[in-house]
Amino acid sequence: MILFDKMVFGPVYSRRMGVSLGINLLPDDSKYCNFNCIYCECGWTKNNRSKLVLPKREILKEKLSKRLQKLKGTPEEPDAITFAGNGEPTIHPEFAAIIDDTIEIRDKYSPRSIISVLSNASMNHKPAVRKALQKVEMNIQKLDTGIESTFHLLNQPLGNLTISKVVENLLLFNGKLIVQTLFVRGKYNGQTIDNTTPEEIAAWLPLVKKINPQYVMIYPIERGTPAEGLEKIPEAELKSIAEKVEAEGIKTKVYF
Numbered sequence: 001m002i003l004f005d006k007m008v009f010g011p012v013y014s015r016r017m018g019v020s021l022g023i024n025l026l027p028d029d030s031k032y033c034n035f036n037c038i039y040c041e042c043g044w045t046k047n048n049r050s051k052l053v054l055p056k057r058e059i060l061k062e063k064l065s066k067r068l069q070k071l072k073g074t075p076e077e078p079d080a081i082t083f084a085g086n087g088e089p090t091i092h093p094e095f096a097a098i099i100d101d102t103i104e105i106r107d108k109y110s111p112r113s114i115i116s117v118l119s120n121a122s123m124n125h126k127p128a129v130r131k132a133l134q135k136v137e138m139n140i141q142k143l144d145t146g147i148e149s150t151f152h153l154l155n156q157p158l159g160n161l162t163i164s165k166v167v168e169n170l171l172l173f174n175g176k177l178i179v180q181t182l183f184v185r186g187k188y189n190g191q192t193i194d195n196t197t198p199e200e201i202a203a204w205l206p207l208v209k210k211i212n213p214q215y216v217m218i219y220p221i222e223r224g225t226p227a228e229g230l231e232k233i234p235e236a237e238l239k240s241i242a243e244k245v246e247a248e249g250i251k252t253k254v255y256f
């Protein structure tokens with residue numbers, strides 16, 4: 001499993017972002033998330049609130065400024081500054097202020113870099129989070145299924161979040177978002193999971209249409225997953241799902 005041991009990491013080459021400088025707003029020695037996705041590259045969620053230490057806004061601001069100044073004019077000057085890391089970035093209580101800082105620093109030292117946030121769409125009920133996400137160039141929100149039982153099996157939200165609530169909040173972006181969907185199949189806890197079936201697509205696609213995103217990112221599992229026996233969906237299958245989305249007039253990108 002992969003954990004990011006720094007607040008600012010990389011740049012790394014990413015399938016979706018190009019040369020990407022990462023920002024981890026979660027602990028640097030463990031994962032912290034409000035989901036427990038069975039495919040999470042950071043491993044299973046074992047949140048320990050009593051030991052929770054999150055990056056400090058001021059320290060992050062300084063580190064990001066220094067890093068961008070150092071990268072300026074080099075081949076590693078990032079295409080993107082990406083909020084990802086060891087869990088869900090929007091959980092950080094100062095997320096909105098950190099986005100403002102990041103925009104300020106980016107404008108000053110690396111104006112060509114876009115800012116992207118990879119989110120699981122769980123905190124969009126908070127107006128401050130939504131407002132911050134509307135300021136970044138790539139507001140990337142997870143929607144792996146349109147079926148409630150699959151959501152609970154695949155993403156395992158820790159609270160009482162439902163997929164209908166997730167969608168209700170995604171609609172508040174009025175289309176200024178990118179939907180990310182990971183397709184996978186296998187077995188978990190004795191149950192079969194497959195979000196590529198016709199029944200799944202028939203539930204997911206109308207929601208995507210309703211959300212009307214700038215485009216949809218479709219991708220398979222890439223590295224090791226905490227649940228064993230998950231299958232990487234072949235590229236041809238992903239492309240066939242993408243064609244169905246495109247047929248609804250929504251742009252789609254397949255990352256394989």
Ligand code: SF4
Nearest residue numbers: 033035037040087120
């Ligand atoms: S939302 Fe992201 S970080 Fe959280 S468990 Fe799922 S894949 Fe991992």
